[in-house]
Amino acid sequence: MPADLKSTLKTKNNPSEVSVVPSPFKEILSWQAAIRPFKKRGREYFSTVGAIVFLLVIILLFIKEWVLVAVVLALMFLSYVLATVPPGEVKHQITTRGIKTGEKLYKWEWLTRFWFTKKWNMEILNVETILVFPKRLQLILKDKGREEVRKAMEKYLTLEKPKKTSLDRASEWLQEKVPLES
Incomplete structure (x- = not known):
């Protein structure tokens, strides 16, 4: 055990020291899905x-x-x-320590809330982070049901869809008025 970790452990001689015990790493839910939403364009x-x-x-x-x-x-x-170019596949995992997508783990402390959206007939799990980049994780729910993911996520985060900003409303209006394909 490294010396710097030993100093944080509780000892009989010094009861004021704090014991830090990380939660065991356990996979709650996992699935394979595309990296990003994709729609073949004509x-x-x-x-x-x-x-x-x-x-x-x-x-x-x-x-x-x-x-x-x-x-x-x-x-x-x-x-x-x-x-x-169709996107590649990645493994998404909801664990006791956070959300793991590919090889990157986003700890629960870095995540604030989650909500679901639908784009091109694909269910997407959106997770807001406190990080500068990425500000939002978007995980496609390929073969996992919305309810199954919601139950796993609600143990750690709040299900709350953010209010639409003026930029969101403007982009939706533009997409409606100037469709790039019918």
Whole structure:
């Protein structure tokens, strides 16, 4: 046992020292799912995105914003890659010490609340963190039921959906008014 850990253990000679006993690592629930939500996009989507990008690039070229042209083209490329390359699979685990996704463990102390959303017919478990990055974990519930996950999570976190911000409402309005595909 390392010397620095020995000093934190309770001894008979010094009862004021605090005993730190970590909870045993036990898996409560686990499942395999895609890393991110994915929807195969069609020709209409790419045509619409291409037309919007073309118009933006023309406007930015007229006002000589070369860096913004590069940013818009980079975002278009990112959009293309995310829409054509299917995501890989990862193992998600809910444990007694936190949520483990892949090889990364997010301790319960770093997590604040959770809620469920649905995107492209996929159930998603959203978990808010106190970390700078990632601020929110999104775990796809492939073969696990919502109730089963809710019961496992409620032992440690509060089920609470955050209120929509003005940015959320604006993006929903834009998605409704300017659909990229029908």
